[in-house]
Amino acid sequence: MTTLEVRYRRLLRVYPSGHRAAYEEEMVGVLMSGAEPGRRFPSPADALDLLRAGLTARLGHSFHTQRGTGWRPAAAVTGLFVALVLAGGAVSRLAAGLMLWGRGDPMRALGVDGLMLADPAARTTIWLLVVTAAVLGLRRATVALAAAGVLVQAGAMLLWTAIGPVFAMFLLWQFGLAIVVTGLFAFSDRPVRAVLSGRGLALVAAGTVVAAATEALARSRAQERPWFDPRLFELFWDLAYYGLPALALAAAAWTAGRRVRGRIAVLSAVVLMISFVLQAVDQVVTEWRYSGPSVGGVLSAVVLFLLPFLVLGGGVLLLGLRERLAGRGHGHVRAHE
Numbered sequence: 001m002t003t004l005e006v007r008y009r010r011l012l013r014v015y016p017s018g019h020r021a022a023y024e025e026e027m028v029g030v031l032m033s034g035a036e037p038g039r040r041f042p043s044p045a046d047a048l049d050l051l052r053a054g055l056t057a058r059l060g061h062s063f064h065t066q067r068g069t070g071w072r073p074a075a076a077v078t079g080l081f082v083a084l085v086l087a088g089g090a091v092s093r094l095a096a097g098l099m100l101w102g103r104g105d106p107m108r109a110l111g112v113d114g115l116m117l118a119d120p121a122a123r124t125t126i127w128l129l130v131v132t133a134a135v136l137g138l139r140r141a142t143v144a145l146a147a148a149g150v151l152v153q154a155g156a157m158l159l160w161t162a163i164g165p166v167f168a169m170f171l172l173w174q175f176g177l178a179i180v181v182t183g184l185f186a187f188s189d190r191p192v193r194a195v196l197s198g199r200g201l202a203l204v205a206a207g208t209v210v211a212a213a214t215e216a217l218a219r220s221r222a223q224e225r226p227w228f229d230p231r232l233f234e235l236f237w238d239l240a241y242y243g244l245p246a247l248a249l250a251a252a253a254w255t256a257g258r259r260v261r262g263r264i265a266v267l268s269a270v271v272l273m274i275s276f277v278l279q280a281v282d283q284v285v286t287e288w289r290y291s292g293p294s295v296g297g298v299l300s301a302v303v304l305f306l307l308p309f310l311v312l313g314g315g316v317l318l319l320g321l322r323e324r325l326a327g328r329g330h331g332h333v334r335a336h337e
Helices: 003-014 017-033 044-065 071-101 105-109 115-136 139-163 166-170 172-187 198-219 230-254 258-291 295-336
Strands: none
Touching: 003 017, 003 071, 044 139, 044 172, 044 295, 071 139, 071 172, 071 198, 071 230, 071 258, 115 172, 139 166, 166 258, 172 258, 198 230, 230 258, 230 295, 258 295
C-alpha cells in the first residue's frame, strides 16, 4: 500500500462506517487511478472534496437518526434570534446616520441626497417586519419577508460596492446571516410562540429593550455631562448591550424544553461561527491581494471554511451521545423499579 493510498484512506474515515464498508475500495481505486505518478499527498481539491462529502454524509446520517426530535422548532427560535441581531445592527446604523443627518449628508457629494440613510432604513424596516411576523406566528409571511431581507442585504452590498468595495465587505456577514435566517424559518414547522412559552417571549422582549435602551443612552448627550466616566461606560456598554441581552435570549431558549434547547444552542453556535468566518473573509482576501495565496494560507482558508460544519457535526454528535446516555439512565431506573 503506497503512502498516497494510506492518506486517502485516512481522509475517508470522515465518512460513516457503513458508507466506507460499501464504497471505500471503489473510491480509493478511482482516486488512485486519477493521481499523478509519484504523488505522495492528496491534492487540495481532492482533500477538500472528500472532507466536504464525508461531513455531509455523516451529518445527514446523524440528522436522519434524530429526525423529528426538535430540530425544526429549534430552527424557528434560532431564526428569531438571528433576525433580532440583524435588526439591531440595522437600527444602530440608522441611529448613527440620523445623528449625522443634522450636520449634512456626506453622501450628497455623490449626487443623491439621503443616500446615507437609504441603506440602514431599508434594512431596519425589513428585519423589524421579519421579527414582528415571527413573533405573531405568521410562518409563511416570515419566510417571505426573510427572503425579501436577503434581497435588501444584496442591494445594500451592491450599493456600497459602487461607492467602495471595502465598505461592501463589512456587510458580507449580514448578507450571509440573512440567507441563514431564511433557511431556518423555511426549515421550521412551528411558529416561535408555539415553541417558546409566554415567559420565553417576555425574556426575548426584555433583552431587546435592554439593548435598545443602551443604544439610546450611547446616542444621547449623556456623554457630555460632567459625571460621565468613559471607562465605566465602556464596561457598562459591553455588559448591557451584549451580555444581558445574550443572557436573556439564553434564558428564553431554556423555556423551550430540554430536547429543543440543546438544538437551539447547537444552531446558535453554528450561526456564530458562520458570522465569524464571513467577517474573516475580508482579512483573507486582503492578504491574498497583497502577498498572493500560499500553501499555509490555502490550508487556513480551508480550515476556516470547515469550521461551521465541524461545530455542527460536533454539536449533533454530542447531543446524540447525551441523549443515548440519558436513555440508558432511564432504562436502568425502570429496571430497578
